[in-house]
Amino acid sequence: MLLQNKQVAIVGGGPGGLTLARLLQINGAAVNVYERDLNPEVRVQGATLDLHNDSGLAALRHAQLLDEFKACYRPGADRLRLVNQHAAIAYDQHEEQQTATFGDPWFRPEIDRGPLRTLLLDSLQPNTVVWDRRLAALTPLGEGWQLAFENGTTATADLVIGADGANSSIRQLVTPIQPFYAGVTVVEGTVYHAARNAPRMHALTQGGKVFAMGNSHTLITSAKGDGSLCFYTGCRTPEFWVKNSGIDFTDAAQVLTWFQQEFAGWDEMWQELFTNKATRFVPRPQYCMPLDQNWEAQANITLLGDAAHLMPPYAGEGVNMAMLDALELSQNLANEHFPDVRTAIRHYEARMRERASLVAQETLTQTEALHSPRALAHLLALFGVA
Ligand SMILES: Cc1cc2nc3c(=O)[nH]c(=O)nc-3n(C[C@H](O)[C@H](O)[C@H](O)COP(=O)(O)OP(=O)(O)OC[C@H]3O[C@@H](n4cnc5c(N)ncnc54)[C@H](O)[C@@H]3O)c2cc1C
Known part of the structure; x- marks a missing residue:
């Protein structure tokens, strides 16, 4: 096990960071998540999230959390209405009979961000998440890192994973590339x-x-x-x-x-x-991060989710990609065939960047089309209604 006797620090307790913590703990790794929110009761803002079969749901399956997800997702919340500025309905999924279910490639169940966070938190070993830890500085210490937080506390780790979202402060330690x-x-x-x-x-x-x-x-x-x-x-x-x-x-x-x-x-x-x-x-x-970004893998630090491949929300893929990153990173770090952690990270990052680039291209196309005079016709065609 590549992570034997290593302490892993995940910075950021969003869907990506928490999924990774769960998957690493299943593989026996020693993990802490450092999250800036004051406590788990902080209300999680933001739109509901639809999880996709091959990414978000795949990560939950591997995390052995599909039953927990089924207990708190919101059936029917994925039903969509497309309307114009006068609220005239052009397409209405409420009128369609829904037969898709778990396992179908196009079934995209919705979950609110709060329940998703709670379900992931409940799956972790006690005290995995350390709250009120806004990362202020990350400095090399031996072969690992010292983490310094805004509240004056510190921690050390052999491997740091930046899961700190859109405005990641860890990104700059991995790549100088700017969004x-x-x-x-x-x-x-x-x-x-x-x-x-x-x-x-x-x-x-x-x-x-x-x-x-x-x-x-x-x-x-x-x-x-x-x-x-x-x-x-x-x-x-x-x-x-x-x-x-x-x-x-x-x-x-x-x-x-x-x-x-x-x-x-x-x-x-x-x-x-x-x-x-x-x-x-x-x-x-x-x-959006550039589509052709590249960097040399390091042995003690990497990124996942928005920290690695920020993009606009118009393809609805952000959380799914973050959770798939978590799955693939955990699998690479558990892969006995790799000689060392750097090799595992290199394999993970290459695939993650390639996947993110394709989705970012799609996202930019959607962003453009949805903010154009032909937006409604474009979306109707996508749903096969035009
Ligand atoms: C308006 C909007 C709508 C969206 N709709 C969708 C959608 O429908 N479907 C979809 O898939 N995606 C959607 N997204 C994108 C989605 O929210 C993100 O892609 C997803 O949350 C990324 O997960 P993450 O774990 O990488 O980062 P985040 O969810 O951003 O989590 C990062 C975590 O890190 C913590 N953090 C940040 N900085 C620090 C620090 N310095 N120290 C410690 N902790 C820190 C934060 O508090 C947070 O908990 C939307 C985004 C926006 C803005």
Whole structure:
């Protein structure tokens, strides 16, 4: 076992990092996950996630967690409505009979991010995750690393895995390659108690997902199990629009004014998403790692998930890729045929980069098409409806 007598530190307790921790523990490795969130009760924000048979679900199968997943996924939450800016329905999966189930290549069950995190956390040995550990510095120590956290604590590890997401600070220790701006900025928000606070949107979403397209803009809304609606707009903007627009995104009134101007001509019902004072808006310019990135493997550090191959969300692959990275990295690190950890990492990284490049290409194509005047027709054709 390549990891015998080695201490592994995974930085970041997102789906990628936690899946890897579980898979490594099954293989007998000594692992800690260092996560910046204060504790496991911190509410996990963001859209629901559909897991794919050959990636996210494959990782859960190998992690022996498929039954746990079946107990907390949300049947029907994958049902999609495609609409235009007037909320006229062009395609409705609620009207289709769904026969796909686990094992079918096109079955893509949805799970909220909170329950996914809980299910992975519950599978780990006690005290695997160390909370309130925002990595501040990573410095070489012998053949391994010293991790220093913002709260003044430190830890050591023989092998560090950067699973610290889109703004990874570990990435720079693996590669100098920088992500490039993908041309679209997302404004994300959540309306809690949607049946009361956004009744028309709640009814339109019907427990599933709504993709709205018009004027080269997108507005994607998904219903979550706690009764909230998570949504995100997508608009073509210059790279530094968030700063240069002068909009204070903590001020809901300013965001509503922006939305009314930018989405002028859209049905008034969309404004339900923006009128709730409790909504916290998060603007996210979308970046993508270059498709041809390459680097020399190291013996004591690697990356997975968004830290390795950040891309926009328009192919719905991010979490699936992060979990597949975790699966393949764990398999390579458990492979007795490799002479050392560096070789195992080299094999993992080569395949991971190749896979990510193909998906990033697809994602960029979708990002472009969905923010064009032909967006709805494009998506209808993809679903075989046009
Ligand atoms: C608006 C939006 C919608 C999306 N929709 C989808 C979708 O429908 N389907 C899909 O597959 N993907 C989707 N994605 C992408 C998906 O969220 C990511 O690809 C996925 O979460 C990546 O998983 P990860 O584990 O690599 O990183 P993350 O989920 O980002 O997890 C990183 C973890 O690291 C922690 N962390 C960060 N920095 C530090 C630090 N310095 N120290 C310690 N801990 C740290 C964070 O708190 C977090 O827990 C979407 C993304 C966005 C922005």
